[in-house]
Amino acid sequence: xxxxxxxxxxxxxxxxDLERNxxxxxxxxxxxxxxxxxxxxxxxxxxxxxxxxxxxxxxRHVEPRYMLLLYDTATLAPGDHAAEYARWAREHHGSVAGGxxxxxxxxxxxxxxxxxxxxxxxxxxxxxxxxxxxxxRTCPHVxxxxxxxxxxxxxxxxx
Amino acid sequence: MDERAQAENFLRGDQSSFVMLHRAHSPALYAFITxxxxxxxxxxxxxxQEVWLRAAxxxxxxxxxxxLRTWLFGIAVNRCREIVRLASRxxxxxxxDEAVDPLPLATRVDLERAIERLSLRYREVLVLHxxxxxxxxxxxxxxxxxxxxxxxxxxxxxxxxRELLADHGASHGA
Numbered sequence: 334x335x336x337x338x339x340x341x342x343x344x345x346x347x348x349x350d351l352e353r354n355x356x357x358x359x360x361x362x363x364x365x366x367x368x369x370x371x372x373x374x375x376x377x378x379x380x381x382x383x384x385x386x387x388x389x390x391x392x393r394h395v396e397p398r399y400m401l402l403l404y405d406t407a408t409l410a411p412g413d414h415a416a417e418y419a420r421w422a423r424e425h426h427g428s429v430a431g432g433x434x435x436x437x438x439x440x441x442x443x444x445x446x447x448x449x450x451x452x453x454x455x456x457x458x459x460x461x462x463x464x465x466x467x468x469x470r471t472c473p474h475v476x477x478x479x480x481x482x483x484x485x486x487x488x489x490x491x492x
Numbered sequence: 493m494d495e496r497a498q499a500e501n502f503l504r505g506d507q508s509s510f511v512m513l514h515r516a517h518s519p520a521l522y523a524f525i526t527x528x529x530x531x532x533x534x535x536x537x538x539x540x541q542e543v544w545l546r547a548a549x550x551x552x553x554x555x556x557x558x559x560l561r562t563w564l565f566g567i568a569v570n571r572c573r574e575i576v577r578l579a580s581r582x583x584x585x586x587x588x589d590e591a592v593d594p595l596p597l598a599t600r601v602d603l604e605r606a607i608e609r610l611s612l613r614y615r616e617v618l619v620l621h622x623x624x625x626x627x628x629x630x631x632x633x634x635x636x637x638x639x640x641x642x643x644x645x646x647x648x649x650x651x652x653x654r655e656l657l658a659d660h661g662a663s664h665g666a
Contacts (some may be wrong), residue, residue, distance in 0.1 A: 336603060336606075336650070336653050336654060336657055338603070338607075338618070338622040338623050339622070339623075341603065341623050342523060343520055343523055343623055343624055343625075344519035344520050344521065344523050345519055345522045345523035345526055346522075347518045347519060347522045347537070347540065348537050349542065350542065351513075351518070351537055352511065352514060354541060355514060355541055355544055356507065356510075356511075358541060358544075358545055359507075359510060359544075359548060361547070361549040362545060362548075363549075364503045364505055364510075364548055365502075365503070365505055365507055365510065365547060366501060366505075369581065451547075
């Protein structure tokens with residue numbers, strides 16, 4: 334007689350802790366592995382910090398700065414043509430960083446050369462001396478008979 | 493959601509999809525593995541866990557030309573063979589080629605014990621075909637044999653099982 338196996342159970346209850354162990358194993362070795370959040374965040378911070386360091390330490394081209402010293406002459410009194418000077422400064426705002434009219438001398442400390450009084454100044458940026466001189470020639474102070482001395486500002490080694 | 497979608501979601505890291513697959517297939521796999529391991533049945537839970545880990549590893553390459561269960565059974569067969577072979581080398585387990593376990597059948601033996609006494613080669617075919625209702629084509633693919641070999645092994649397994657049960661009946665009748 335042929336043994337009848339069809340009544341034998343085809344399923345068996347799995348041990349209670351199997352599912353928990355399986356999930357743990359799948360998280361360690363299988364597709365349920367958790368994304369590495371902490372290492373990713375750490376890596377992002379390191380990259381950002383390195384980028385910031387590089388950005389601050391990168392060699393930067395800084396255009397030299399010049400002072401246009403405006404000396405008054407006998408034909409030019411302090412305050413003359415102030416509006417025209419301001420307009421010139423606005424027209425060259427990419428180069429002119431600032432400028433002010435100077436008042437009367439308050440004191441002189443030490444010895445100084447005799448000459449025309451310093452009536453004002455402009456602070457400009459230029460690629461080189463030639464560009465600074467070319468800009469200075471366009472300043473209305475020259476047209477009105479004043480004298481301009483162009484002096485390059487010595488960069489501060491710490492800046 | 494069908495099994496393929498569940499499997500794909502599982503591969504994308506969805507835990508609930510894996511739990512559904514596990515609950516659908518593990519009871520049958522566990523019964524199968526327990527019978528195949530015979531007296532090494534205490535290894536069954538670890539073997540089942542290993543089957544799922546291997547399945548997770550190989551699932552991206554599974555081409556769905558068979559059912560997922562048939563494929564899982566194939567992985568289970570290989571894992572059980574490894575365990576039985578290892579036990580055999582250590583002289584504590586089944587012999588792969590002997591038709592019958594040489595230990596005498598206990599007087600309270602039942603059908604399960606008789607199946608357990610079959611060699612792994614016959615037990616595989618008998619359990620897959622007569623209990624889990626796989627076709628000879630599926631069994632051949634799982635075991636890496638010809639369908640004809642599957643049929644002849646099943647025939648031999650049934651004959652040995654009959655002998656074991658007859659001996660058991662005779663010993664009880666004596």
